[in-house]
Amino acid sequence: MPFHYHPEYELVYIKKGSGLRYIGESIHKFKDEDMVLIGPNLAHIWINPHKNQQSISGSTVKAIVLQFPSDLFQSMLDTPEFALIKILLDKSQAGLKIIGETRRTVIRYLETLLECQEVERLIVLMKLLDTLARDKHPILLNITDSGSRSNYGDERIHSVHHFVITCYQQQISLRDAASVAHMEPSAFCRFFKVRTQKTFTQFLNETRIDHACQLLLAGKLSISQIAFDSGFNNLANFYRQFGKIIGKTPNEYRHG
Numbered sequence: 001m002p003f004h005y006h007p008e009y010e011l012v013y014i015k016k017g018s019g020l021r022y023i024g025e026s027i028h029k030f031k032d033e034d035m036v037l038i039g040p041n042l043a044h045i046w047i048n049p050h051k052n053q054q055s056i057s058g059s060t061v062k063a064i065v066l067q068f069p070s071d072l073f074q075s076m077l078d079t080p081e082f083a084l085i086k087i088l089l090d091k092s093q094a095g096l097k098i099i100g101e102t103r104r105t106v107i108r109y110l111e112t113l114l115e116c117q118e119v120e121r122l123i124v125l126m127k128l129l130d131t132l133a134r135d136k137h138p139i140l141l142n143i144t145d146s147g148s149r150s151n152y153g154d155e156r157i158h159s160v161h162h163f164v165i166t167c168y169q170q171q172i173s174l175r176d177a178a179s180v181a182h183m184e185p186s187a188f189c190r191f192f193k194v195r196t197q198k199t200f201t202q203f204l205n206e207t208r209i210d211h212a213c214q215l216l217l218a219g220k221l222s223i224s225q226i227a228f229d230s231g232f233n234n235l236a237n238f239y240r241q242f243g244k245i246i247g248k249t250p251n252e253y254r255h256g
Contacts, residue, residue: 003044
């Protein structure tokens with residue numbers, strides 16, 4: 001499934017799997033036990049660079065995905081009893097990572113939801129949301145206010161993200177990325193830096209190095225093979241970028 005968005009809220013729990021998670025303009029690694037809550041129309045994708053770029057809909061990642069419509073509790077959100085849940089749903093517009101004891105409790109509710117039906121499911125969902133709403137330590141995934149941005153700007157960023165995710169193993173120029181965004185290279189550089197707080201080259205190198213990390217941990221390829229498979233055509237540049245981003249040499253990372 002490509003970089004996409006939809007009008008429903010979505011809670012994703014990764015039971016088993018690893019790779020990269022793109023939510024809005026945030027890019028992070030995911031692994032077993034990862035859990036995030038995504039608000040309506042917030043673009044997202046999970047990819048597994050080591051497994052032929054399969055997403056969570058593929059066979060290499062096991063997940064529980066819960067979706068519910070944005071208007072499900074609309075008539076109750078302004079009541080005092082739902083005040084915390086309303087705050088939670090507002091925060092989810094930026095994406096939230098759930099950790100710790102809250103995550104463990106929510107996992108139990110998700111497993112219960114798989115077994116129950118009809119009215120009982122609604123009751124369990126409300127308990128689940130109440131648990132999330134009382135969490136004092138959710139991690140905000142997008143620091144900037146994406147709600148203030150134009151839809152066209154979001155579409156351009158999402159198009160560039162998807163282009164890099166699918167083509168990072170090939171040679172990509174700044175002009176290629178600018179063309180995907182339908183912009184001149186100089187304007188694209190400014191646009192991308194403002195929207196993501198990093199240069200396009202930084203973003204491309206981080207995506208490639210994340211792929212390299214997956215291959216290093218798999219332990220089947222030589223470092224030079226990994227460098228070229230990750231899109232680097234210069235081994236010295238691969239070592240330089242790896243050290244800059246990871247803070248270790250590839251060998252140290254593989255055996256650390």
